[in-house]
Amino acid sequence: MSQRVVIIGAGLGGLSAAIHLCTMGYDVEVYEQNPLVGGRANRIETNGFRFDTGPSLINYPWVFEQLFAVTGACMDDYVELLPLDPSVTFFWRNGNQLQLSSDFQYLAEQLSQFDDAAHAKLSAFLSANQERFRFLFDYLVLSNAETIGKWIAPVPKQGLMRLGMFRSLDRELARFFRSESVRAALGSYAMYLGGSPYKLPGTFSILPFGELYYGLWYPRGGIYALVEAIRRRAVEIGVRIFCNSPVRAIRIESNRARSVELEDGTIVAADAVVSNVDVPTTQTMIVGAVPHRQQWTMTPGVITFYWGVRRNIDTAHHHCIFLPSDPRTAYAQLRRRLPDDLPFYICVPSRSDPSVAPAGCSTVFVLVPAPTLSAAGPAFDWDAAIERSRQEVLQRLDMHGIAISPQDIVVEHVWAPHEWRQRFGLYDGSAFGLAHNLWNIGPFRPSNRDRRVARLYYAGASTTPGTGLPMVVLSGAMVAQRIVSDEHSRVR
Numbered sequence: 039m040s041q042r043v044v045i046i047g048a049g050l051g052g053l054s055a056a057i058h059l060c061t062m063g064y065d066v067e068v069y070e071q072n073p074l075v076g077g078r079a080n081r082i083e084t085n086g087f088r089f090d091t092g093p094s095l096i097n098y099p100w101v102f103e104q105l106f107a108v109t110g111a112c113m114d115d116y117v118e119l120l121p122l123d124p125s126v127t128f129f130w131r132n133g134n135q136l137q138l139s140s141d142f143q144y145l146a147e148q149l150s151q152f153d154d155a156a157h158a159k160l161s162a163f164l165s166a167n168q169e170r171f172r173f174l175f176d177y178l179v180l181s182n183a184e185t186i187g188k189w190i191a192p193v194p195k196q197g198l199m200r201l202g203m204f205r206s207l208d209r210e211l212a213r214f215f216r217s218e219s220v221r222a223a224l225g226s227y228a229m230y231l232g233g234s235p236y237k238l239p240g241t242f243s244i245l246p247f248g249e250l251y252y253g254l255w256y257p258r259g260g261i262y263a264l265v266e267a268i269r270r271r272a273v274e275i276g277v278r279i280f281c282n283s284p285v286r287a288i289r290i291e292s293n294r295a296r297s298v299e300l301e302d303g304t305i306v307a308a309d310a311v312v313s314n315v316d317v318p319t320t321q322t323m324i325v326g327a328v329p330h331r332q333q334w335t336m337t338p339g340v341i342t343f344y345w346g347v348r349r350n351i352d353t354a355h356h357h358c359i360f361l362p363s364d365p366r367t368a369y370a371q372l373r374r375r376l377p378d379d380l381p382f383y384i385c386v387p388s389r390s391d392p393s394v395a396p397a398g399c400s401t402v403f404v405l406v407p408a409p410t411l412s413a414a415g416p417a418f419d420w421d422a423a424i425e426r427s428r429q430e431v432l433q434r435l436d437m438h439g440i441a442i443s444p445q446d447i448v449v450e451h452v453w454a455p456h457e458w459r460q461r462f463g464l465y466d467g468s469a470f471g472l473a474h475n476l477w478n479i480g481p482f483r484p485s486n487r488d489r490r491v492a493r494l495y496y497a498g499a500s501t502t503p504g505t506g507l508p509m510v511v512l513s514g515a516m517v518a519q520r521i522v523s524d525e526h527s528r529v530r
């Protein structure tokens with residue numbers, strides 16, 4: 039009889055683990071607390087407006103193609119990924135704008151507004167990072183190694199020295215770009231990984247590189263169209279998914295995960311349990327063993343607005359990022375409160391895909407970075423923070439010619455860090471999971487195999503390799519390999 043694996047949570051990490059395990063012959067059940075699968079990549083529909091709740095930028099499309107391919111299917115038969123080029127537009131208060139693109143000539147012209155010899159600098163940046171990107175994926179990102187020795191053993195040593203691990207992302211970018219504006223723009227992705235380009239390892243220059251070189255993608259119908267396609271394929275190959283089924287506890291006997299207990303008291307026996315819930319949150323669900331007690335360094339929280347606007351917003355681009363005048367101060371303030379000069383991101387998917395809004399209307403997603411719940415402290419006034427964010431975002435948009443009158447916002451949903459925590463079990467209201475500073479990557483990140491409890495595994499943003507949709511899909515593949523190799527070593 040095939041082994042039964044129970045997966046807690048149907049985020050993309052959980053769904054990917056389910057698909058990989060199912061193709062390997064396991065009997066797989068997924069228990070999800072919410073009515074819809076997708077986790078942070080969820081969907082709100084109100085009066086004809088369709089909002090993607092979290093991720094809006096898709097990169098590394100081959101990761102999703104491979105997920106379908108392991109099941110013998112072709113992704114194109116389920117969902118269409120469209121290239122978005124130009125991809126992201128950055129705005130500064132002084133009126134400067136920078137538009138990113140995968141078209142070398144166009145991008146170099148954009149950069150030449152800020153930096154001299156932009157062609158040569160861009161060329162050097164791309165070729166250095168192409169090598170780094172390949173090196174990281176060939177040797178480190180997909181490694182299931184749990185110790186530093188095993189992690190770096192197969193790696194050519196001269197390549198290790200060129201990874202930029204011991205300088206910050208900002209210093210790494212400064213090797214190529216003198217302009218502080220260009221560095222602020224390309225370094226702004228650090229927020230998703232830990233908070234600041236002045237702290238994050240320079241290795242993560244592969245992030246802006248990946249976006250420039252391989253482009254940004256948009257699933258026709260919205261991000262949730264991709265989630266739905268993955269759910270559909272999982273069910274077709276035999277994964278059983280139970281929504282509205284919160285798990286209350288993971289039951290341990292003789293130091294081994296034996297079953298999960300649902301909120302309604304049902305006990306589901308398992309040969310192995312995979313938690314797709316944040317690793318620190320999972321620790322609170324373990325019954326029958328001593329959980330890890332440690333400090334977790336989390337990425338920031340977010341306040342997100344979902345606006346249905348009763349007119350076309352034709353002055354905005356699909357992805358726009360509004361940078362503060364002094365990013366260093368803004369990142370430092372973000373550790374405890376909202377920065378004085380708010381950085382924020384908006385996505386207007388109806389610019390590329392009218393199907394996500396009623397005719398003549400726009401769907402707008404706004405992401406304002408915020409501190410985590412514990413960093414802000416119990417006295418922090420979240421209602422005031424939401425109100426201030428709403429007003430400042432509208433004012434700043436207006437300043438850049440993207441006027442949205444409050445009367446035109448006919449639908450609004452707002453999620454602050456406590457909503458994110460409550461809806462998806464996100465530890466401390468952190469939006470992107472565990473941070474990616476030097477001591478939280480590779481073998482220093484929580485392994486996808488619990489170190490104390492046998493047959494308890496993890497998939498998703500807080501384990502290896504890290505956060506972001508492609509990474510959590512890869513984490514699903516990695517945990518499946520881990521379970522198989524553990525089983526083989528028990529049999530031998």
Ligand SMILES: Cc1cc2nc3c(=O)[nH]c(=O)nc-3n(C[C@H](O)[C@H](O)[C@H](O)COP(=O)(O)OP(=O)(O)OC[C@H]3O[C@@H](n4cnc5c(N)ncnc54)[C@H](O)[C@@H]3O)c2cc1C
Nearest residue numbers: 047049050051071077078093094095285463498499506507
């Ligand atoms: C606002 C925002 C914007 C983002 N933007 C991007 C982007 O543009 N591009 C990108 O690639 N990434 C982005 N990310 C990051 C990306 O969303 C995450 O890395 C990824 O979705 C995490 O997937 P996951 O599988 O690890 O976990 P999750 O999506 O968190 O899924 C975990 C699942 O477990 C379920 N669960 C929790 N507790 C229980 C329980 N007790 N019982 C049963 N089920 C439970 C939850 O409901 C959830 O469905 C963004 C994230 C946020 C929040």
